[in-house]
Structure formats: structure tokens, C-alpha cells
Amino acid sequence: MTALEALLKILGVAGAQVQNLDAVLAALVTRFPDLKADLDPIIAALSQAVTPAALASLGPTVLSEALAIALGKVNPTPHAGDAI
Amino acid sequence: MLRIVSIAVLVALGCTFLSGASLAAGAFTLAAGANGAWLQGPDAAFPQALEAGATASSSLSPHISLVGSGFYGFKENYERYSAGARVTATDVADPNFNVYLGVQYRGGSKDSVRPNEWAPDAGFGWKPNKNWPRVIVGADAGYGLQSNKVLAIVALRYVLVAK
Numbered sequence: 496m497t498a499l500e501a502l503l504k505i506l507g508v509a510g511a512q513v514q515n516l517d518a519v520l521a522a523l524v525t526r527f528p529d530l531k532a533d534l535d536p537i538i539a540a541l542s543q544a545v546t547p548a549a550l551a552s553l554g555p556t557v558l559s560e561a562l563a564i565a566l567g568k569v570n571p572t573p574h575a576g577d578a579i
Numbered sequence: 580m581l582r583i584v585s586i587a588v589l590v591a592l593g594c595t596f597l598s599g600a601s602l603a604a605g606a607f608t609l610a611a612g613a614n615g616a617w618l619q620g621p622d623a624a625f626p627q628a629l630e631a632g633a634t635a636s637s638s639l640s641p642h643i644s645l646v647g648s649g650f651y652g653f654k655e656n657y658e659r660y661s662a663g664a665r666v667t668a669t670d671v672a673d674p675n676f677n678v679y680l681g682v683q684y685r686g687g688s689k690d691s692v693r694p695n696e697w698a699p700d701a702g703f704g705w706k707p708n709k710n711w712p713r714v715i716v717g718a719d720a721g722y723g724l725q726s727n728k729v730l731a732i733v734a735l736r737y738v739l740v741a742k
Binding site: 540569571 | 606607608610612617619634636637638639640641642643644646665666667668669671672674675676677678679680681682699700701702703704705706707715717718719720721722729731732733734736738741
């Protein structure tokens with residue numbers, strides 16, 4: 496198994512958890528209907544992020560960045576999700 | 580609670596050590612917050628719980644971040660921790676919203692939050708109001724490879740340190 500194949504397998508298992516997230520967010524919308532307008536775009540973004548095509552394009556990028564990090568080249572970028 | 584704080588500090592120090600270069604450029608975050616947590620799966624000991632604790636993270640590249648957290652669960656009086664890496668799967672230029680995929684090593688003080696195991700996860704973070712740049716909401720779901728349990732959280736964070 497190549498590094499890319501291993502990475503894509505991990506991303507695939509992680510991506511499958513979006514289904515569980517969708518269920519949680521759907522439960523929130525049911526309980527708090529006012530949140531629907533805010534949560535619908537998030538649910539759509541979750542689904543789009545884990546399509547096979549999206550994961551396939553993400554893999555080489557991540558490997559390239561991991562190699563750069565290993566060589567001591569960091570390029571930090573703030574993400575809201577890092578605090579979750 | 581002291582142990583939780585200690586774990587959070589250790590995680591923060593670990594992230595700092597591992598990514599010291601990134602501190603100068605500015606993507607280290609220490610945040611406090613609360614979770615609504617749901618554990619689903621075989622022999623899940625609690626259907627839901629309220630948690631309080633802290634997270635620490637450090638971005639190393641546009642897509643890759645190291646993360647860690649420690650939380651106290653009020654219903655079962657457990658302590659839960661996790662540490663791992665995440666990959667941003669949406670536009671990395673948007674600091675206010677991202678979807679991520681990752682893998683974390685998670686564990687805890689009681690059987691209800693054990694075993695200690697690896698757990699691939701997915702989630703998102705969102706800054707809902709530009710007037711409150713330190714407030715982040717989000718959600719995460721992780722699948723324990725050993726226990727086959729899914730831990731899902733809905734999270735509220737207040738960023739204490741962002742360098």
C-alpha cells in the first residue's frame with residue numbers, strides 16, 4: 496500500500512463520519528427550526544467535502560504539505576475548526 | 580478538573596514544541612469551551628452528556644493541523660482527552676469556516692469513555708458572527724476503530740490565545 500493509498504483510506508473512514516454529523520445537525524434543526532437557514536449550507540458543505548473526487552484531489556495536496564513539514568517548511572493557516 | 584487543565588496545558592505545550600516555527604507566523608490556538616456529547620455504539624454507557632474543557636491546536640500548513648483537547652463530563656464525572664491531526668477539506672483561505680477530516684487518539688478516565696483508541700473523525704468549525712471573532716461553534720463525529728463507538732459532539736468555543 497502506498498502512502499497515498501493509506502492516506503486516502505484514512506480520509507475515507509473519516510469522511511464516512513459526515514453521516515453521523517448530518518444526523519446530529521438534522522436533530523438540531525428538528526429541535527431548533529430557526530437554525531435551519533444557518534445549518535443547511537453547512538450540511539451541504541460537509542457532503543461536498545467528502546465526495547470521492549474531493550478526497551482524491553485532497554490526497555496529493557496533503558502528502559505534498561506533509562513532505563514540506565517534514566523538511567521543516569511550515570506555512571500555518573488559521574482554521575475555525577482547529578478549536579473544535 | 581485539575582487533571583483536565585493539566586492535560587490541556589500539556590497538549591498545548593506539545594503542540595507548541597512540535598510546531599514552534601508556526602508560532603512566529605501565527606496559527607496557534609488555545610480555546611476553552613463546552614460540548615454536548617453523544618456516544619453511540621455497542622455498550623455505550625451514556626446517551627448524552629455536557630462537557631467543559633479546553634482545546635489546543637497548531638496549524639503546520641494550509642491543510643494540516645495538530646490538535647488536542649481535554650474535557651470533563653458532568654453526567655458521568657469522566658475526564659476525556661484526545662490528540663491527533665486534521666486535514667482541512669474546504670477552502671483553506673476561509674478563516675471563518677472549514678470542514679475537516681482527521682484521526683485522533685482518544686481515551687478517558689472511566690469505562691464509559693474507553694478504550695484508548697484511534698478514531699478517524701470529521702467535523703467543522705464556524706465563526707458565526709464577525710463581531711465576535713473569538714467565538715466558534717462546530718461539531719465533530721469520530722469512530723473508534725477498536726470499540727466501534729461513535730462519539731459526536733456539538734461544540735461552543737471561546738478562543739483564549741491565538742498567536
